[in-house]
Amino acid sequence: MTATATAWQLDRPGPATDDGPLRRVVLEPPDPAPGEVLVEVHACAVCRTDLQLVEGDLAVRRQPVVPGHQVVGTVVGHGPGVTEPAVGTRVGLAWIAGTCGRCRFCRTGRENLCEDARFTGWDRDGGYATHVTARADFTHPLPDGFDDLDAAPLLCGGVIGYRSLGVAGVGAHSAGTTLGLYGFGASATCVIQVARHWGVEVHVCTRSEREQRAALDLGAAWAGGYDERPPVALDAAITFAPSGDVVVAALQALDRGGVVAINAIHLDRVPELAYDDLWWERSLRSVANVTRTDVREFLALAAEIPVRTRTEVLPLESANTALRRLAAGDVGGSFVLAVDHS
Numbered sequence: 001m002t003a004t005a006t007a008w009q010l011d012r013p014g015p016a017t018d019d020g021p022l023r024r025v026v027l028e029p030p031d032p033a034p035g036e037v038l039v040e041v042h043a044c045a046v047c048r049t050d051l052q053l054v055e056g057d058l059a060v061r062r063q064p065v066v067p068g069h070q071v072v073g074t075v076v077g078h079g080p081g082v083t084e085p086a087v088g089t090r091v092g093l094a095w096i097a098g099t100c101g102r103c104r105f106c107r108t109g110r111e112n113l114c115e116d117a118r119f120t121g122w123d124r125d126g127g128y129a130t131h132v133t134a135r136a137d138f139t140h141p142l143p144d145g146f147d148d149l150d151a152a153p154l155l156c157g158g159v160i161g162y163r164s165l166g167v168a169g170v171g172a173h174s175a176g177t178t179l180g181l182y183g184f185g186a187s188a189t190c191v192i193q194v195a196r197h198w199g200v201e202v203h204v205c206t207r208s209e210r211e212q213r214a215a216l217d218l219g220a221a222w223a224g225g226y227d228e229r230p231p232v233a234l235d236a237a238i239t240f241a242p243s244g245d246v247v248v249a250a251l252q253a254l255d256r257g258g259v260v261a262i263n264a265i266h267l268d269r270v271p272e273l274a275y276d277d278l279w280w281e282r283s284l285r286s287v288a289n290v291t292r293t294d295v296r297e298f299l300a301l302a303a304e305i306p307v308r309t310r311t312e313v314l315p316l317e318s319a320n321t322a323l324r325r326l327a328a329g330d331v332g333g334s335f336v337l338a339v340d341h342s
């Protein structure tokens with residue numbers, strides 16, 4: 001373990017530039033509290049939610065705070081009362097950092113709905129750092145099969161995409177059914193690989209022709225624009241675009257009994273619907289956060305398939321630049337911040 005740690009802190013939200021608003025601080029590695037582990041960070045992927053926090057679109061809950069919730073590292077220390085995961089274990093940290101464990105949601109496998117949930121890089125310091133502490137029971141031992149840089153982007157977009165599949169009723173039993181994906185960013189790129197692995201026929205609507213081609217390359221049966229209707233009625237659809245109009249387009253493309261899962265924290269609005277669009281037991285559901293079970297199931301599946309992501313690696317020192325480029329749309333995949341401990 002190094003004697004010092006560095007972290008990129010957010011003191012006050014502001015526009016992402018090459019010089020801010022994150023500030024580099026050098027400090028002692030944090031002490032893990034009872035029930036926590038200390039993790040030496042190898043890689044942290046950059047999520048759009050980090051940008052929303054940094055620029056002030058997501059209210060700051062703690063100041064200063066270190067962003068980053070797609071963290072891969074090695075356990076290097078234990079707080080009081082902790083024995084697992086063992087020192088030396090490679091682990092991932094995801095968005096969900098802690099829940100109460102007592103409420104009716106936590107007790108029924110729905111900890112993603114816990115009203116007392118805590119989140120990595122928002123309620124507690126995250127992975128834009130050389131070291132981070134985490135609740136031991138909210139770390140996820142990583143399967144072999146992908147290296148640190150490839151695993152990091154799976155920990156948010158991949159996991160929430162996997163949960164969206166479940167909310168939409170799509171699983172290993174769904175071979176031969178049809179699924180629509182509306183929007184084709186990092187999360188949808190993971191979803192299509194899982195759905196194809198299960199034998200699901202996937203149709204993709206997205207504005208970008210480059211993304212349409214990427215979808216076809218990953219096995220989509222059809223790809224078109226948001227204003228186009230897939231050539232078959234859909235058993236399920238997942239929307240990623242933060243637009244109510246896209247939700248309605250997905251609903252109108254459903255077969256009887258179909259489900260639309262909305263994978264967006266914010267939606268501009270839900271437009272007025274014709275009841276005919278919802279009739280025949282069609283349904284509309286939102287997807288909120290993830291559970292630890294989602295993280296672990298998805299990581300095991302992603303290693304087995306294996307799910308591939310497109311990444312651009314930058315050093316941790318370029319955290320502000322990664323956010324600035326994400327804001328500008330200057331990214332072809334996911335940014336991953338690599339931490340050099342030498």
Ligand SMILES: [Zn+2]
Nearest residue numbers: 047049156157
């Ligand atoms: Zn995220």
Ligand SMILES: [Zn+2]
Nearest residue numbers: 100103106114
């Ligand atoms: Zn709870």
